[in-house]
Amino acid sequence: MNNEPIIIANGMIKPMTGEKEFVGSILVNEGKIAKILPCDFSEDETGRPENMPYSENTLKEVFGLSTDLNVKIISAQGKWVLPGYIDAHCHVGIGEEIFQYEGDDINEATDPLTPELRAIDGINPEDEGFRDARLGGVTAAFTCPGSANVIGGTGVVVKTAGRVVEEMILREPAGLKVAFGENPKVVYGEQKKMPMTRMGTAALLRQALVDAQNYREKLEQGKTDPDKLPERDLGLETIKLVLEKKIPLRAHAHRADDIMTAIRIAREFNVDLVLEHCTDGHKIADILQKYHYPAAIGPSFTNRAKVELKDRTFSTPGVLAKAGLKVAIMTDHSVTPIQYLPLCAAMAVRSGMDIEDALKAITIWPAEILGVADRIGSLAEGKDADIVIWDGEPLGFHSVPETVLINGTIVKPE
The missing domain is CATH 3.20.20.140 (Metal-dependent hydrolases)
Incomplete structure (x- = not known):
């Protein structure tokens, strides 16, 4: 098991629990999904998004992690994140x-x-x-x-x-x-x-x-x-x-x-x-x-x-x-x-x-x-971190799983 926390950042998350997909980030720790955070797309007074997807510098902060903790960050921006x-x-x-x-x-x-x-x-x-x-x-x-x-x-x-x-x-x-x-x-x-x-x-x-x-x-x-x-x-x-x-x-x-x-x-x-x-x-x-x-x-x-x-x-x-x-x-x-x-x-x-x-x-x-x-079977806090990041729509004939985690351990790329 990988002991280093992993953050899957800014992906299109499809939980498979009934809620619609959303852009967000997932914290993986000790083989489990520790936390899932949607990105904040609230609008300012001009009608433009106030907060774009989290930068890597702020990810530890929003997940409440110590700044000196070793965390592996996987960018999933523009990609789909699903349960295995x-x-x-x-x-x-x-x-x-x-x-x-x-x-x-x-x-x-x-x-x-x-x-x-x-x-x-x-x-x-x-x-x-x-x-x-x-x-x-x-x-x-x-x-x-x-x-x-x-x-x-x-x-x-x-x-x-x-x-x-x-x-x-x-x-x-x-x-x-x-x-x-x-x-x-x-x-x-x-x-x-x-x-x-x-x-x-x-x-x-x-x-x-x-x-x-x-x-x-x-x-x-x-x-x-x-x-x-x-x-x-x-x-x-x-x-x-x-x-x-x-x-x-x-x-x-x-x-x-x-x-x-x-x-x-x-x-x-x-x-x-x-x-x-x-x-x-x-x-x-x-x-x-x-x-x-x-x-x-x-x-x-x-x-x-x-x-x-x-x-x-x-x-x-x-x-x-x-x-x-x-x-x-x-x-x-x-x-x-x-x-x-x-x-x-x-x-x-x-x-x-x-x-x-x-x-x-x-x-x-x-x-x-x-x-x-x-x-x-779904992405939810407390479940096993069996997660796949797809480079395109999950059932697209040309889509490829870029990153695969099982029990919070990266098994692809090997």
């Missing part, structure tokens, strides 16, 4: 780009039910994807197991900088990955074992949830009668967290019928749910509106690699946002490289999404969906 972007669903760190078998830890495709797996145990902080993310202005991500299994394991929210994963964790576990549709059918159908059908996938998931309900009941009984205590089961312990609404199901579902199966099971067991991919969501937006489950949408920067993607479109996040759903735009890295997250949001705008909603879909909304909005 958040990828709501990817496989960075557990599916390394350069390595094939050696770096592929996405799927434990040997058993359709593996709730005991934890993405945290497969993350390599030296994966080049993390560096690409930082340089692209993506400062946090939810990384999770893949979709080969009906239950794949738990995902984790991490910062995209750190020497070891323990330095990167924001929330762990942050959701239990489950999968519907083609992937479990293909993987286990080839092995001639269940599930070979969508019915089989749903049945296995339901039974696992029932088993966890029984496990929880036995644990309760064991509090008064030790003879009834069950043997410890790591997988059932994880599913129990879902039943207790401590973490949501993160349900891989592309096709409309698979989306509805995920919703049907979530309602049967009264658990929280995040719809992952939600490729056909635009087709049933009016129906999804009734349930209000959030959705992490993407990847859309791909070809139609399988039947489930035949109707994929960049218009989906905009349609669902207009329907009142909380949406996040995601890359599914390395399907779409993580540094192109802002381009995915820009393409959604091109396809009809409101630009403010598109920015929310890669900042505050994924932070809320992931349960970490108290720390990241």
Whole structure:
């Protein structure tokens, strides 16, 4: 962590908390946003601005800092200052780009039910994807197991900088990955074992949830009668967290019928749910509106690699946002490289999404969906200093992140 205070001076600040952007300066200290000060543009008697953006000589004074304190000042005049972007669903760190078998830890495709797996145990902080993310202005991500299994394991929210994963964790576990549709059918159908059908996938998931309900009941009984205590089961312990609404199901579902199966099971067991991919969501937006489950949408920067993607479109996040759903735009890295997250949001705008909603879909909304909005996703005093200075409008195709801070430490330029 950088112990030297940093002042980001005179930038166009977009907090992502509902208030309009404004010219101002940000004091970063001990990894947090210590103070945000708008510039004073009050008019004198001639009608001209009385105080232009603060000069470097007065910045310490206006922030109440000692004049002899060492402070790094970064000029952001004429530039945009936003919270770091958040990828709501990817496989960075557990599916390394350069390595094939050696770096592929996405799927434990040997058993359709593996709730005991934890993405945290497969993350390599030296994966080049993390560096690409930082340089692209993506400062946090939810990384999770893949979709080969009906239950794949738990995902984790991490910062995209750190020497070891323990330095990167924001929330762990942050959701239990489950999968519907083609992937479990293909993987286990080839092995001639269940599930070979969508019915089989749903049945296995339901039974696992029932088993966890029984496990929880036995644990309760064991509090008064030790003879009834069950043997410890790591997988059932994880599913129990879902039943207790401590973490949501993160349900891989592309096709409309698979989306509805995920919703049907979530309602049967009264658990929280995040719809992952939600490729056909635009087709049933009016129906999804009734349930209000959030959705992490993407990847859309791909070809139609399988039947489930035949109707994929960049218009989906905009349609669902207009329907009142909380949406996040995601890359599914390395399907779409993580540094192109802002381009995915820009393409959604091109396809009809409101630009403010598109920015929310890669900042505050994924932070809320992931349960970490108290720390990241917006620029507010007391939050983590994950800040990006853009040389142009934040979703402009030509805009580049000039300076990136994570936990108050400058990670770009390196």
